[in-house]
Amino acid sequence: MNKFLILPLVAFSTLLLGGCGFGKGPQGDLVGAEDRPEFNPQEVPYGMVPCPGGTFHMGQTDQDISASMVNMNKQVTIAGFYMDETEITNNEYRQFMNAIRQDSIDVLGEEYVMTELYPDTTVWVRDFTYHMGDPLMEYYYTHPAFDDYPVVGVDWFAAKYFCNWRTKHKNAANEEAGLAPTPNFRLPSEAEWEYAARGGRDLATYPWGGPYLRNSKGCMLANFKPGRGDYASDGYAYTSPVGAFFPNDFGLYDMSGNVAEWCDDAYMEASVPVVWDMNPTNPDDNEPRKVVRGGSWKDIAYFLETGTRNFEYQDSARSYIGFRTAMIQIGMGTNSSLN
16 A cells, blocks of 8 residues: 555544544643542442432321421432441441451540440340340340341440441452542431332332331231330340341331431421422531431331431430441432442
8 A cells, every 4th residue: 555545544543543532642631630540330339229319208208196397298309329228237336346446446445445336235224114124235235146136225426436437447448459439338317318218109108118017918017016015016025137027119128117227417306498408418516416217126106107207315325226327329320220
């Protein structure tokens, strides 16, 4: 071929490939910073399930029996996020405690670790009067028979510290593998929690969708207190192993019953008309009351409803309050969901 024809063809091919993104272009062009950490489409974090973003009606779905008027209906939009499939278990929390006692005891001090982060096992005795809670106080957190039961006796501050540790623990592994850091693990906002509990069923009274507490075979659908003095009709007198009952449509277990769950928000009676209608949240360090959702093994059905609001003081640990963590979805549309 004529050499005078070859040179223009080479130049044209180079220009075409560069224009299609096959080349970086000459120096002086805007090509983006190099040597960035590798980031593939965000993977579903281990032990979590995706909650695709969407719009729903947040608020009460049944009669406001206490006439509190603290949870009137409001349409809000939630961006996609991930949430733990189950409540954090005793054994998962033990991994956190083992790491803290091994790596951070000299910095934090043993007194802080054992009084602020270690589960308060005395809650089984202190929470109820004239109640023989000594066996649970001795065995619930320490014995392997309860490894897959939800951790309790953890206040809001300890739950937040767990989230920070989990983020650092995961990102240390990512850095070693040359991967981009993961978004922070955190407590879910109250709106995220309610949206996740409904599992895509707008205005659902309970996570399973229907208004009833038993299925067609007469089996209880959650671990709660069916009636006065009756704690065992659902199969468990106290807490149950996580995942013992059917999940909701998002694949989340125990969003109602078993243990109530800490949320990140401060509690405010007027939060519904005050907070925004896109990813609403109410952070307030000056408010000691923090939102607790979902009801527990000791609660009647009203507290299991997806729209029922409740609170506990941030420094209070209880035998019926645990938590699960959440993580935002990044690098994708609001309604994205990864499987």
